[in-house]
Amino acid sequence: xxxxxxxxxxxxxxxxxxxxxxxxxxxxxxxxxxxxxxxxxxxxxxxxxxxxxxxxxxxxxxxxxxxxxxxxxxxxxxxxxxxxxxxxxxxxxxxxxxxxxxxxxxxxxxxxxxxxxxxxxxxxxxxxxxxxxxxxxxxxxxxxxxxxxxxxxxxxxxxxxxxxxxxx
Numbered sequence: 001x002x003x004x005x006x007x008x009x010x011x012x013x014x015x016x017x018x019x020x021x022x023x024x025x026x027x028x029x030x031x032x033x034x035x036x037x038x039x040x041x042x043x044x045x046x047x048x049x050x051x052x053x054x055x056x057x058x059x060x061x062x063x064x065x066x067x068x069x070x071x072x073x074x075x076x077x078x079x080x081x082x083x084x085x086x087x088x089x090x091x092x093x094x095x096x097x098x099x100x101x102x103x104x105x106x107x108x109x110x111x112x113x114x115x116x117x118x119x120x121x122x123x124x125x126x127x128x129x130x131x132x133x134x135x136x137x138x139x140x141x142x143x144x145x146x147x148x149x150x151x152x153x154x155x156x157x158x159x160x161x162x163x164x165x166x167x168x
Contacts, residue, residue: 018037031065031071035074038054039077042074044165054077069104070095073092073108083118106131106135109128110128110163110165113132133163
């Protein structure tokens, strides 16, 4: 999983896997495959993939399945990596609106914190970061409700990676 490599700081291996998957994505019209490649390449700033290509793949996924909040979240990340911070905010918010009760909305909150910080909106960025960190603390303190311990391992690693970046 590329997220393991990104989290471990192995940029060379992370880039190699992302580039290999980008090459494979051109051979498949599958929207899920486009989403997976766009998400993997957008989770860290050093994937080596052209950010415009990540946006293109994420947009293909959203076009194919416009109501899936995961795909919309990936499009927000891709726009963030492309330096299109206003669009990143738009898609992170849209992902939240698509399914307000979605267990992984804290990933959108981290994305909103990063995008707002990049837009120079430090107060709003801090509010989103604080919301995400409060949720994490509460999640770990209780066994009830949405709990990060119940997330898929890939999503937990994505949380760690994005949280680390949002806290810089």
